[in-house]
Amino acid sequence: GPKVLQIPSHQIIDMGQMVTLNCDPVSNHLYFYWYKQILGQQMEFLVNFYNGKVMEKSKLFKDQFSVERPDGSYFTLKIQPTALEDSAVYFCASSLGGRDTGQLYFGEGSKLTVL
């Protein structure tokens, strides 16, 4: 089936550093999402992105967070600077949109550890 690829699968960085999480969505999908999941807790919506713009973001999407997809390459989540509470697994997802907006395909996640 369709695959969403995430790179890296795991990253360890020091607090205050910048990190970029990369996502290669399903090729014909138009809508892209980031979700955050702290160990043992529920998955929480961060942001969704369409046509080069942020469509919606949650309160968890702090000013230190940014997303972009330059020229159809990776859909990225950048955190600058990182904080201890940013340690989590970040899931990227994509969907076709329209009637299939709710049908998301998720990547395997990028586990971020901030020391």
Next chain:
Amino acid sequence: GDSVTQTEGLVTLTEGLPVMLNCTYQSTYSPFLFWYVQHLNEAPKLLLKSFTDNKRPEHQGFHATLHKSSSSFHLQKSSAQLSDSALYYCALSDGDNNAPRFGAGTKLSVKP
């Protein structure tokens, strides 16, 4: 705004017993409803989605019926298996390109 409410927390069952995880929703539209399953250390995957023509979706022994009168889309299975232990999310989409709304998730633990 649109929202989804699920059975809270942890549901523990003995293998072979029936499963029912509750999901109710609030929406100003006629939404599409979804169930996602997340096994330990894996990504969430689509389990079921509602149809517009009142068909009952089924997958891996699970089924769910969209009841517009009660705004519900409960997940059911006649006989739980150990491999069903996972986190289950109910989600709602307005089919109009807005981000789907996920419930808080229900953890199902099936014991021998």
